[in-house]
Amino acid sequence: MLTPCSNCSRRGDDCLVNLSSSRCSACNDRNVKCDLIVSQPEWDRIDRDKEKLRRQLEKAEEDALEARSHALRLRRELAKVDSKEKEMFD
Ligand SMILES: [Zn+2]
Ligand SMILES: [Zn+2]
Incomplete structure (x- = not known):
């Protein structure tokens, strides 16, 4: 599971990676700085999902x-x- 960024964990929001912005969707929508750290296995998983799709x-x-x-x-x-x-x- 992805660790939510500090904004999302504070708000209790779902933290979803926004691939085009290196921020999470919630932070991207609010246009605030995001400290979401996506680990390598997480990127690999996203890549695999994308490839599958x-x-x-x-x-x-x-x-x-x-x-x-x-x-x-x-x-x-x-x-x-x-x-x-x-x-x-x-
Ligand atoms: Zn977030
Ligand atoms: Zn964020």
């Missing part, structure tokens, strides 16, 4: 692409059957 996103995007090309294939298939049907009626 990135991989999940890539997978989801791949799946979406796959689904789209599948839908396209089906539409072509359907169009083919459609035109065949018309030929039969002609």
Whole structure:
């Protein structure tokens, strides 16, 4: 667990690291100095979480692409059957 910064522990707030600011979110919001110290294992964990999310996103995007090309294939298939049907009626 992350040790809350002194501001958060005083206020009893949740101390959440803000990666873009090296401050915690609460201090970042209040724009005050933050003495949050993130230990190396904590950074590693955050990095791992980020990496995991990135991989999940890539997978989801791949799946979406796959689904789209599948839908396209089906539409072509359907169009083919459609035109065949018309030929039969002609
Ligand atoms: Zn904090
Ligand atoms: Zn803070």
